[in-house]
Amino acid sequence: MKRTIPLAICLIMGVVMMIQFFIPHPISLEFNSTILNWIIVLFAFALVLAIGNLIRHHSIKIRKRKHDWPYSIVTLTSMAAMAIIGLFWGIEADSLFQRIYLNIFAPLSATMFALLAYYMASAAYRAFRARSLEATLLLAAAFIVMVGFMPFGQYISPRLPAFAEWIMRYPNMAAQRGIIIGVAFGAIATALKIILGIERSWLGGKE
Amino acid sequence: MKWYDRITQIDRRIIYLLLTLFIILPLFIPFKIPQNVMPQTQQLFDFVDSIPPGDEVVLLALDYTPQTAPECHPMAIALLKHCFARKVPVIGVSFDPQGPGLAVEAITSVIREVNENARTREDSVIYGTDCVYLGWKSGRVAALLQMGESVPQVFPVDYYGTPIDSLPLMLRVGNYKDVAIAINIASAAYPDDWIRYPQSRYGVKVGAGLTAVMAPKYYPFVQTGQLSGMMSGMKGAAEYEHLIVKHGYTDDSGTAETGMNSQSMIHILIIVFIVLGNIGYFFSRRGVKQ
């Protein structure tokens, strides 16, 4: 029973959602939106467990005075402060909550994102070596596109920008399509295996 | 350590430092790398450049977020400068909830700049007569369709709460018939809806300004004519800035063009590092063989 009931629920949900796709009737649409609503609520409930784990992890660190424990205090207090501000004083456009979002959350996000520029440079330097035919092609394609899309590209050869665009639009497109079609089969097979209960590692074990 | 081993193992911090310098320097030392203008940017410029002044308006949908501002904001600025210089009225709208902040900033800053340099009434831009910002509305698709019938019905008041019928510009703009082109500057797939509804149902000309990551998806629409031109990424913005300077509509190039200098420098830097790495690799492999 401990395995059959969850498996049955999984099977029913999977089949019902597939059938729903083919029925344009209002009742089916209504059903779909109800289920979506429930899913959203379930996501929110799981957050409680997850936050519980986070609090547990950091409070153990603080209690046992593990390495870097003072930073755990930063996480816990900033989390509590932000949650309380948002829960009790609202999240409207001109609230303190939004102000913190814009001046703390947003710049932190944007800066982490901006690190990518540095990492692209170091990854390209380290990895773009003409070790084999494949690596050389990777290198050459990156090279042509990087030069071709820049203003100075036309001085190296006036046809370079067009060639760079050609690579983007044809060989690149072909490879992406091939990968996407393959992925579609993999994903569909995985989803079917889940629904049919062939793949059940989410229940743990195979027995 | 041999020289060729050394250039295969440059410390990443040196790369990072050089990269930072190469971004900062062009921001202070302006220089010009002539732009090669991509055909889709040229197409958009030509379209806006051929709108007869004072008759039809340009509808500017500003739907980009702070994260993508380095790419999209200069596009909005350049377009506004171009329209104002040609006396083409502009109506701004936003359908992304994060849009209005940056949209207001773009519009007010360009108006201020134009008016500072203006000597006569003819040269200046007056809010309400030459330009209006209508603000944000939810339900994008419904609003897009409704605007085909009547813009005032969707936006009874502008962003600042002024009733539409007290704005002279809005008195002569009823619906898409009075719109020469609608240009959507967006960091999400919003141009899809502009193509699907105003373009195909009402025959509105649609242009787009997109981040570099999104742009390739929209090439086919330019080809079929569903988009009457497109700017892609910071490069597209720089090209547009370059075009308005070249045609004498303004004399200072905007942030994208200086940003583009940094871009070019960094591309050159990365290419130099890749080349160095490969030279080192080539010689060290020969060294091993011998």
Next chain:
Amino acid sequence: MNLTPDPWIWIAAFLTLMIFSFLYKDNPFYKFAEHLFVGVANGYYIALYWHNTLRPNLYDPLSAGNFIYFVPLLLGLMYFTRFIPRIGWLVRIPIGFMIGWGAGISIPAYFQADLLKQLQGTIVTPNSFLNPLEGIWAVIILIGVVCTLIYFYFSKEHTGILKPTARLGIIFIMIGFGASFGYTVMARVSLLIGRIQFLLGPWLGLIE
């Protein structure tokens, strides 16, 4: 130099520098910024989930007497049974519910958006040759897609005819990866320029 008096911009600027300091090496400033980030982000989502999800989608309908909402409430509460060993297995019910749902909606979606759509775009027709050059490129795409798919063929060793085609497939893949990489550099550098413009402009007032 024209430093801003706005304390919020100072905060944003310092946090920006703290994250950048990670490029040199891990250090207390980065640790602080990182832990603050995680804390603020979680606090943000807690408030957001309450205001945008739990209240409108559960609390309001329940207090309005819409009892069908007891189902998600009950399912949600089952997550917590994992702390009670005897009925701990009940946690699998909401998980099964969600996994089944995710699998069910994805199957038609993949067939629709990824498979049929991509196939449609790949097939070469006489119309592709209206412009002869475009026609040749369409054939190249077709060859590329076919070879890439053969590369992903699992249940045979890549020998015989499969060997050269799979190899051509990986060549297409590598060219595609290189081109995507090169193209993305442009977009990512824009973000960094944006950050640096923020530091030099609104904060230090060195550039406009």
Next chain:
Amino acid sequence: MKSRDVLHLSVLTHFPFWLQSSVTFLLIAALIAPPTNVRAIDRPNDAGTAIIITWDLSPDDPVIEKYVVFRMTADDTIYQNIGFTKNGNTSFEDDDVEDGIEYTYMISAVRNSEMFNSEPSAVVKSGPQIFHLGRTNILICIIIFTMLLTIFVIQARKGRNLFIRRIPGLEAVDEAVGRATEMGKPIMYIPGLGNIDWTATIASMNILGEVSRKIAQYDTPLIVPNRWSVVYTVAKEVVKEAFVSEGRPDKFKEDYVRYLTEAQFGYAAAVNGIMLREKPATNFFIGRFWAESLIMAETGAQTGAIQIAGTDSVLQLPFFVTACDYTLIGEELYAASAYLSREPLLLGSLKAQDYGKLIVLAILFVVTLLSFLRIDLLSLLEIQ
């Protein structure tokens, strides 16, 4: 338009001068032919409340400004204007109707604010449909693929030996787990940044199960940082059950599976921190990734960890290929759990995937060839 003007003039010359002005007026009026053959049908494959009106273009279409659509119910006495569309268009969707009510439509060609009305359409009613006919091809795809999968799974159950080619990234899993054990350092498994509704995340959970099973046999700590609360809950169950089924429940520690934050870059910042402070010897990046992929993979490369990535995010693959030691490209990710477990049932489904690809290749060739023989099958792939 030109030829009409010529005609117009030549007709005019036959009339005396005093008649000309009124005749001109009449002729222009008569010259704009209204659209014809107006048909209205219930919009197919929908939830009702919409009617599609189509018509044949007026021969004067190029000089027409627009077509205005008029509608009338049995209770109305006059036609109501419900919208317009530009010239050149031959259809209009009225999505503001009530189901079950009878409507008739009329299309008017407009020029210089004069209207030239068509004949009214036949009476039409809208209503919802039970089956979406436009999606029949998808239904057929699902049925065929499910049959393929069932056949091969049954064969596998009967004990038929199923071959699977070598996948280098997966061969390396054992080596990677072993190396971490030797070094006495932890293994980090990042299950992607997608929520549970991404199939890649489900595939990642399956692989996590296999990897944890291998880890359970050694004394190697595991770190699974999570972005989504639901994925966190599932990951915890998966790892715990893997330890239980290997007979090592005592070795499972609550701290192995952690929740970080939903914020994309907050997550990346925290993972970077873990990489530098807990120094995992092996990093797995398996699942769905976005722009943060290279931030994490490059930091991992700097710490000298062995890195194995696997994703179906086409845009992120180039970055994993450059920064990781092994990368599972696209579909290889979905082959992984079968490959690692060698479970016959799972291998059976891999066979079904391969046959699916063979069918795709066949379709590509056959439809292409037939289209050159003027047999158009492309429309069979059309989806709505």
